[in-house]
Amino acid sequence: MALLEIDNLSVSFRTDAGRVHAVNNINLHVDPGETLAVVGESGSGKSVTALAILDLLGEAGRIDNGSIQLEGDNLVQFSEADMQRVRGDRISMIFQEPMTSLNPVIPVGKQVAEPLVLHRGASWPDALAAAEDLLKQVAIPDPEGRLDEYPHQLSGGMRQRVMIAMALACSPKLIIADEPTTALDVTVQAQILALLKELTVETGAALILITHDLGVVARYADRVAVMYGGRIMETAPAREIYGNPQHPYTRGLMSSIPDLSGPIADRLPTIEGQPPDLANPPPGCPFAPRCPHVSTACNDGVPPFEWLTPTHGRACVGHE
């Protein structure tokens, strides 16, 4: 059985420009221990999907339909109090901005220890002792000395390690990492991702890795879901996404990766046009206005998601 099963999920936000449908009827599953990469450009709905799983959409956001099953529990029907027991315990999340995601006035040890006090009923001394072990696990030098330090005394990479330690505190079944390395130096990015991957393998946690970095996907993901305009365009095992992309959008993404082995092209291929306005989405396939293979069928309604093989599916009516 899948660890997490998202079925027909739609999320919208109230804005001054009307309701924005950020995520539309998506299906997604995560198996225990696997790493699923959710790929897409800004505004594709990937972060919103992550926030919806934890019911952290805020005042303006709302789940319109669908279900999110975690080990058989439908999280959409959970009360806020029930969700508080899920957050940080069964599912934890690592955010994009390590510089601002830690509380500036609380020592890092206390911040790492807090989920244990909250969810495991640990005493603060016990939780702080465990926090020290967690800091050691994420390879922070001198973990004992770091417990009493404040976020501003740590570098960005160190802070993201602290975030990872915090996420691991209650040994969650699922960790959601929302662009965990975007704000970091390139050299630190690789270290953090390698660490994250290693720790999920060690603890058996599944990982949803939200990213727009296709290099990251190739290296760390087992499976990939490509999102565009609030919909899933294609899902496949990571290897197949690279070797045999089936959706024109995925192909566009792949061709925009610079190939450093061959002769260097004058210009990197790009996908022409702009992502769709989600307050006013196109009637059919959201990618149709930019698609090189667009046909009349594309605008006749949203293309259904079809499985080409048991593990590889796409939402496209094209036949090429």
Added chain:
Amino acid sequence: MQAYIARRLIALLPTLFFASLIVFVSMRLIPGDVIDLMLAQNDIATSQDRARIESALGLDQPLLSQYVSWVGGVLQGDLGRSLWQNTPVTEQLKASLPITFELGFLALIIALTVAIPIGIYSAMRQDTPGDYIARSFSLLMLAIPSFWLGTLVMVFPSVWWRWSPPLEYVPFFEDPIANLNHMLVPAILLGLSMSAVTMRMTRTMMLEVLRQDYVRTARAKGLSENMMVFRHALRNGLIPVVTLIGLQVPLLIGGAVILEQIFVVPGMGLLLLEAVFQRDYPVISGIFLVVGLGVLLINLLIDLSYGFLDPKVRHQ
């Protein structure tokens, strides 16, 4: 840390010097000097009398030498004598300062206990009816001068219910209950007028903090809304509010001057008002010196409290 405090204390001196100079000179620029008032009262008005009184009070000296001798006294802890009562100013201050301090302290406590919870509530329930009521209330308190509210409190209850706030001062250590009975009404009025700005500042800062990434992190950890606010948001939100409290202390003293007059509280405000009417220069200068020093010290205390509230400041 000690070196920092010492440096800050030394830096107070020039500020105090200029403040005293301004007060010393400006008081003497008010038309109608103290001798005129004295002569008018006693109905004798020969120029001889005038010169005699002037020299007896030392007012015939040039302004500069008056100032120098006053500063010389201040440095030795002597603030001079009242021109009217001939009692030492230090003694008058010793009697009235604790009373105003009590009034201000009560007002501050009332202001904070009203403003901070309402500010937090307002931020957590942004744009709900409760938030609107809280904001309207604070706007009202900001707009209504406390002397007007004080007059209403004096007049209407006595007309409607034949009750009026007690107006007899009893020292706290003699009868605390009678003392609080008297002080509470002016303290509430003063506190409410101060709470308005504090409440709005608390609300704004909490709204700002609740949007921060680390608050989202706290939510993602599974903290309840209340725990998130009190453990993670409040301390961050209160840092600017503390600054504001320091800035409001002079206003608090200004408000106390008026309310002490209305409620017959024999504090520094009443003393100051009488001294200004009588052109009692040493008393006025003494009060301003003490008030100035108090305001500067409170703001220093607030600067030092950042070190406690904000670890970034502590490590600099």
